Amino acid sequence: MLVVKAGGRVLQRNFDRLIESVRKVNDKVVFVHGGGDQVTETSKKLGIEPKFVVSPEGIRSRYTTKEELEVFIMVMSAISRHMVERLSTTKRTIAISGADGNAVLAERKKRIMIMDERGKKRIIEGGYTGKITSVNGGLFRQLMDFFDVIVVAPLAYDPTEPTLLNVDGDQMAFALAKELKPDALLLLTDVDGVLVDQKVVERLSPEQAKELSFKIGPGMNRKLLMASETVSSGVRRVIIANGLVDDPISQALLGKGTVVE
Amino acid sequence: MLVVKAGGRVLQRNFDRLIESVRKVNDKVVFVHGGGDQVTETSKKLGIEPKFVVSPEGIRSRYTTKEELEVFIMVMSAISRHMVERLSTTKRTIAISGADGNAVLAERKKRIMIMDERGKKRIIEGGYTGKITSVNGGLFRQLMDFFDVIVVAPLAYDPTEPTLLNVDGDQMAFALAKELKPDALLLLTDVDGVLVDQKVVERLSPEQAKELSFKIGPGMNRKLLMASETVSSGVRRVIIANGLVDDPISQALLGKGTVVE
Amino acid sequence: MVLLKCPVCGGDVQVDDNALPGEVIEHECGALLEVYMKDGKLALRVAEQIGEDWGE
Amino acid sequence: MVLLKCPVCGGDVQVDDNALPGEVIEHECGALLEVYMKDGKLALRVAEQIGEDWGE
Ligand SMILES: [Zn+2]
Ligand SMILES: [Zn+2]
Numbered sequence: 365m366l367v368v369k370a371g372g373r374v375l376q377r378n379f380d381r382l383i384e385s386v387r388k389v390n391d392k393v394v395f396v397h398g399g400g401d402q403v404t405e406t407s408k409k410l411g412i413e414p415k416f417v418v419s420p421e422g423i424r425s426r427y428t429t430k431e432e433l434e435v436f437i438m439v440m441s442a443i444s445r446h447m448v449e450r451l452s453t454t455k456r457t458i459a460i461s462g463a464d465g466n467a468v469l470a471e472r473k474k475r476i477m478i479m480d481e482r483g484k485k486r487i488i489e490g491g492y493t494g495k496i497t498s499v500n501g502g503l504f505r506q507l508m509d510f511f512d513v514i515v516v517a518p519l520a521y522d523p524t525e526p527t528l529l530n531v532d533g534d535q536m537a538f539a540l541a542k543e544l545k546p547d548a549l550l551l552l553t554d555v556d557g558v559l560v561d562q563k564v565v566e567r568l569s570p571e572q573a574k575e576l577s578f579k580i581g582p583g584m585n586r587k588l589l590m591a592s593e594t595v596s597s598g599v600r601r602v603i604i605a606n607g608l609v610d611d612p613i614s615q616a617l618l619g620k621g622t623v624v625e
Numbered sequence: 626m627l628v629v630k631a632g633g634r635v636l637q638r639n640f641d642r643l644i645e646s647v648r649k650v651n652d653k654v655v656f657v658h659g660g661g662d663q664v665t666e667t668s669k670k671l672g673i674e675p676k677f678v679v680s681p682e683g684i685r686s687r688y689t690t691k692e693e694l695e696v697f698i699m700v701m702s703a704i705s706r707h708m709v710e711r712l713s714t715t716k717r718t719i720a721i722s723g724a725d726g727n728a729v730l731a732e733r734k735k736r737i738m739i740m741d742e743r744g745k746k747r748i749i750e751g752g753y754t755g756k757i758t759s760v761n762g763g764l765f766r767q768l769m770d771f772f773d774v775i776v777v778a779p780l781a782y783d784p785t786e787p788t789l790l791n792v793d794g795d796q797m798a799f800a801l802a803k804e805l806k807p808d809a810l811l812l813l814t815d816v817d818g819v820l821v822d823q824k825v826v827e828r829l830s831p832e833q834a835k836e837l838s839f840k841i842g843p844g845m846n847r848k849l850l851m852a853s854e855t856v857s858s859g860v861r862r863v864i865i866a867n868g869l870v871d872d873p874i875s876q877a878l879l880g881k882g883t884v885v886e
Numbered sequence: 887m888v889l890l891k892c893p894v895c896g897g898d899v900q901v902d903d904n905a906l907p908g909e910v911i912e913h914e915c916g917a918l919l920e921v922y923m924k925d926g927k928l929a930l931r932v933a934e935q936i937g938e939d940w941g942e
Numbered sequence: 943m944v945l946l947k948c949p950v951c952g953g954d955v956q957v958d959d960n961a962l963p964g965e966v967i968e969h970e971c972g973a974l975l976e977v978y979m980k981d982g983k984l985a986l987r988v989a990e991q992i993g994e995d996w997g998e
Contacts (some may be wrong), residue, residue, distance in 0.1 A: 410670050434703065438667075441702035442695065445722055445780070445789060453784045463709045464719040465772060477966060477989075481673075482802045482838050484964040487976050487989055510764070511726060519706070522716045529707060738910060738933075746910040748920050748933055 365392040365508070366613070367544060369537035370552040372399040374607030375443060380474040382552070383450045386513060391547070393513045394504065394540055397447065398533035403439045407432055416477040420485050423582075428491035428530045436492075436530050440517040447515045457513040462520035463528055465503040468536065470494030470520030470529050494520050496530030496536065499543035515542065538590040542597045549599055550616045551587060552607025557622035558584055565622050570595040573598075573624045591624040601625040626654040626769070627874070628805060631813040633660040635868030636704060643813070644711045646874040647774060652808070654774045655765065655801055658708065659794035661687075664700045668693055678739040681746050684843075689752035689791045697753075697791050699714035701778040708776045718774040723781035725788055726764040729800065731755030731781030731790050755781050755790030757797065760804035787807065799851040803858045812862055813868025813876045814850060819845055820882035826883050831856040834885045852885040862886040890930050892917060901928055946986050948973060957984055 366389060370382060375397060386393055404482040407414060412435065415427040428436065431441035444459035450458040460469030473490035480486045502596065507514055518533040534551065541549040568576065572591040577588035584604075605621025606612065615621075627650060631643060636658060641792040647654055668675060673696065689697065705720035708752065712718040723729030734751035741747045768775055779794040802810040818825040819841065829837065831853040838849035845865075852863035867873065868884025874884075888901045892918035901911065901921060909921040910933050920933035944957045950973035955978050957967065957977060965977040976989035 406671075410667075437706055438703040441706055445698055445702055445724065448722065448724045448813040449782070452727055453787050456726050458721065458725040460719065461704065461709065466713055474629040475990075480962070482963075484962075485961060487964040487966055489681050503771070510767050521710070521713060526710055526714050528710050544718050556781055561665060589717045612838055620837070736934075741906070741909075745906075747906060748908040748910055 365394065365544060365546040367394045367396070367537055367541045367546045367549045368552065368613060369396040369533055369550065370398065370607050370612075371533065371554065372397070372401045372443075373554045374552050374612075375399060376401065377554075377611070379446075379450075381610055382607065382612060383447070386451060387454055388611065389613055392508045392511075394516060394544065394546070395447065395513055396516045396533050396537040397440075398518060399440050399441055399443045402443065403432075403436050406439050407435045410435060415491075417440045417476070417488075420477055420479050422479065428493050430492060431590050433492035433528070433530060437519065437528055444517045444550055451513055451515075455512040456510060457515060458507060458511045458515065459515040460507075461517050461528060462531075462536075462578045463472055463526075465500060466521060466523065467500050467503050468496060468516070468520045468531075468539065469498045469500075470496045470522050470531055472522045472527065478479055489596060492527065494522055496520050496531055496539040499539050503541045504540070504544055520525065526600075534587060534590065538594050541594050541602070543600050544597055548601040548603055548617065549591075549594060550613060551602070551604045552582050552612050552616065553587075553604060554606070554608055557604050558588060566619070568601045568622060568624045570624060580589075588624070595624050603607065626655065626656045626664055626805065626807045628657070628798055628802045628807045628810045629813065629874060630657040630794055630811070631659065631868050631873075632794065632815065633658070633662045633704075634815045635813050635873075636660065637662065638815075639869050639873070640711075642871055643791060643868065643873060644708070646872045647708075647712060647717055647873065652876055653769045653772075655805065655807070656708065656774055656776060657777045657779065657794050657801065658703045658704055659779060660701050662813055663704065664693075664697050667700050668696045671696060675842040676752075677735070678749075681738055681740050683740065689754050691753060694753035694789070694791060696737075696790055697845045699782055701801040704777045705778045712774055712776075716773040717771060717774060719772045720776040720778065721767060721768075722778050722789060723792075723797075724787075726761060727782060727784065728761050728764050729757060729777070729792075729797065730761075730779045731757045731783055731792055732786065733783045733786060753788065753790055755792050756782055757792055757800040759782050760800050762804045765801070765805055795848060795851065799855050802855050802860050803861070806859055809878065810852075810855060811874060812852075812863070812865045813873050813877065814848075814865060815867070815869055817867045817881075818865050819849060827880070829883065829885045831885060849885070856885050887907070888928055890928065892919065893930055893932060894919075899930060944984055946984065948975065949986055950975075951987060953985060957986070 417427045448457045448459045476490045500508035519528045520531040573588045573592035577585045603616045603625040644757045678688045709718045709720045721756040737751045780789045781792045834853035838846045864877045866877035892913045895915035900936040905921045911919045919930045948969045951971035960963045967975045974989040975986045
């Protein structure tokens with residue numbers, strides 16, 4: 365079994381080749397997709413102004429209002445279904461969210477601390493993003509008896525509210541890999557792998573990956589730290605590779621990219 | 626097992642009570658939802674002008690452009706997921722489209738005949754609506770081993786294009802009932818049942834339903850004709866009932882509405 | 887008016903100069919014919935694969 | 943300025959008149975305090991259940 369994550373940009377720029385690549389896999393695939401840019405685009409068309417917050421550490425991030433969660437659910441679900449639409453001609457494919465069969469549970473952050481416009485730290489009502497708390501491995505294994513590909517949208521489920529939540533696709537993929545213990549977790553991005561001095565780092569032990577994560581730019585640092593944790597938890601390989609090439613899955617499995625193992 | 630269909634207006638006006646009603650069912654449920662009005666609303670917000678065509682018989686109907694199909698997929702998927710979001714606290718629920726596991730196949734009408742603006746009959750490229758050709762009963766039965774409720778969006782799948790297609794929710798529900806042979810098919814509408822002289826017709830044999838279908842207004846006539854066919858095909862009861870009341874499913878099962886059997 | 891032949895019965899069919907591709911004509915022989923463009927000119931063929939259909 | 947008591951150490955805390963509910967103050971005792979409105983007046987409580995988080 366493989367867990368594959370492709371970001372929204374890979375989907376937008378290389379959809380056909382990505383689909384062909386999934387079609388070639390001779391194994392079960394759990395496919396997590398992103399789509400943040402697509403959500404932003406549709407939000408704009410609907411006249412919803414994006415809201416950002418700044419953390420006390422100065423990190424600016426998107427704030428998911430209820431209104432935007434609606435768009436998030438629509439757009440992410442449509443992306444999932446377009447994958448199913450394309451794959452279902454040859455692969456038994458199903459698309460799920462974290463709520464289906466309580467597949468992926470999360471906790472909504474009810475209150476978050478921000479740095480407000482006056483530069484003061486303030487606690488505000490949290491948006492509709494979540495932190496993943498558990499994955500229903502049994503459900504995925506049962507679904508894999510009947511399906512070749514399980515497409516998972518970055519939508520986790522908080523049953524206490526109850527609400528679907530916007531979760532980061534990488535976090536979703538890492539959480540699934542930790543629970544499902546696939547042969548490999550592939551992260552298909554829009555770069556060739558982890559770059560140091562503009563060269564791809566080919567192999568890293570979990571320890572090296574963790575060390576490097578503290579010295580590297582945002583985005584990739586989280587990927588590396590999570591990759592380190594995931595391999596330490598018993599997943600054989602995490603491969604960070606380019607999703608914009610021909611047959612990106614085969615290429616990643618051949619080791620093109622950064623392999624953490 | 627029950628097959629339940631609720632139209633978009635029932636969802637919009639009575640969502641909470643409908644969810645509670647599904648929660649009370651002590652049996653497996655295949656739930657088909659509509660949402661045409663919701664699609665129109667979002668299309669408008671996105672600035673997409675609805676396109677209509679007139680059949681040679683003078684019947685005006687919505688024409689689903691590729692652009693509108695996109696909105697249809699987004700909005701219908703979001704409705705499905707909101708049902709899962711609410712039901713998943715107590716019921717094992719999953720939402721599927723016709724493409725998932727090739728659940729419901731259809732054929733896109735590639736060419737349709739219309740009456741154009743000059744009153745002339747003309748053949749044009751068909752829109753993205755489809756006629757259901759088959760239901761994968763085995764898949765539904767397998768899914769019912771693990772799920773209590775299967776939510777089905779009115780999206781069938783034409784694998785030859787391949788594309789998802791806008792299908793009428795009633796047609797979806799009738800096709801599912803014919804294949805799955807539920808104990809009852811419930812059609813929850815925004816009226817009390819089939820009305821003749823402003824009174825609800827309480828019981829009809831399939832023959833009576835067919836006869837009445839030719840004398841009754843559009844919308845309900847198709848429901849009656851299909852109900853007649855469905856009962857003739859071996860489904861015990863089709864009940865056309867009001868979805869805007871408290872606990873609409875129990876009320877329909879108690880025979881409140883028009884029972885074709 | 888353009889004078890064309892019916893592809894079914896071979897009889898004459900009068901077609902309006904500004905007929906549009908896709909336009910359907912019922913010929914007196916009972917054939918349902920469709921106007922289409924062939925080499926930039928109006929032509930006739932049997933109208934096929936048509937049906938009504940509804941979505942949600 | 944409003945003079946309030948720290949709910950942790952009991953010491954004095956100076957709070958700006960136009961502080962907003964939710965505003966967080968780190969008191970000299972190390973406590974992280976949150977300004978909130980109580981009976982229409984500014985008050986202090988320990989800031990809890992906060993965390994950073996990202997979505998897609
Ligand atoms: Zn003729
Ligand atoms: Zn103190």
